[in-house]
Amino acid sequence: xxxxxxxxxxxxxxxxxxxxxxxxxxxxxxxxxxxxxxxxxxxxxxxxxxxxxxxxxxxxxxxxxxxxxxxxxxxxxxxxxxxxxxxxxxxxxxxxxxxxxxxxxxxxxxxxxxxxxxxxxxxxxxxxxxxxxxxxxxxxxxxxxxxxxxxxxxxxxxxxxxxxxxxxxxxxxxxxxxxxxxxxxxxxxxxxxxxxxxxxxxxxxxxxxxxxxxxxxxxxxxxxxxxxxxxxxxxxxxxxxxx
Ligand SMILES: [Zn+2]
Numbered sequence: 001x002x003x004x005x006x007x008x009x010x011x012x013x014x015x016x017x018x019x020x021x022x023x024x025x026x027x028x029x030x031x032x033x034x035x036x037x038x039x040x041x042x043x044x045x046x047x048x049x050x051x052x053x054x055x056x057x058x059x060x061x062x063x064x065x066x067x068x069x070x071x072x073x074x075x076x077x078x079x080x081x082x083x084x085x086x087x088x089x090x091x092x093x094x095x096x097x098x099x100x101x102x103x104x105x106x107x108x109x110x111x112x113x114x115x116x117x118x119x120x121x122x123x124x125x126x127x128x129x130x131x132x133x134x135x136x137x138x139x140x141x142x143x144x145x146x147x148x149x150x151x152x153x154x155x156x157x158x159x160x161x162x163x164x165x166x167x168x169x170x171x172x173x174x175x176x177x178x179x180x181x182x183x184x185x186x187x188x189x190x191x192x193x194x195x196x197x198x199x200x201x202x203x204x205x206x207x208x209x210x211x212x213x214x215x216x217x218x219x220x221x222x223x224x225x226x227x228x229x230x231x232x233x234x235x236x237x238x239x240x241x242x243x
Contacts, residue, residue, distance in 0.1 A: 004069020038063030087131035108174030184214025
């Protein structure tokens with residue numbers, strides 16, 4: 001190939017995607033004069049969901065810009081909070097992110113998740129159809145063009161994952177309003193209404209009840225909620241709630 005060389009500098013948070021850019025955060029590559037900058041960045045390893053502003057010789061360009069060689073390209077990280085225009089903020093999580101899915105639902109964030117692997121094409125189609133932000137650690141999935149929007153999940157630890165998603169997207173938090181099992185909305189219920197789904201001890205000890213409008217699962221405030229209360233408290237104290 002007779003391409004000419006371009007010099008690409010990556011934001012520190014993106015270097016993990018580009019082993020050849022270590023340790024300096026820069027990589028050299030050649031351009032064929034036809035490929036877009038978006039394609040070049042992606043082929044170097046960075047999912048486009050993670051690339052923020054692109055600069056060519058200090059000037060902002062669109063991902064469709066076609067480098068001709070000789071340029072210095074700077075790839076910035078996505079800005080936080082990230083705007084996702086055009087639809088209410090809602091998420092779709094891949095099969096590996098079940099704990100994160102339950103925690104987002106606990107906080108009242110609209111979160112679709114299936115515990116069976118639907119496969120990348122079906123997930124991407126679902127993201128597009130429902131206008132959901134696809135969260136995944138699978139770069140191949142995040143590369144799919146059909147996605148409505150996507151974001152790479154950087155950590156394998158659910159606590160850090162939750163922190164990162166809240167920091168990046170700042171979703172409105174409404175704790176205790178969604179079913180952690182199915183994402184359905186909860187409604188208040190009396191003890192009598194949910195009696196058939198409660199064990200004897202629960203029935204005697206607790207008074208605050210809710211039930212899922214989708215799957216009927218019963219909820220109550222009890223001692224076993226301590227860990228969940230801590231998750232909610234921590235999320236709310238971040239100051240990300242606005243409603
Ligand atoms: Zn439910």
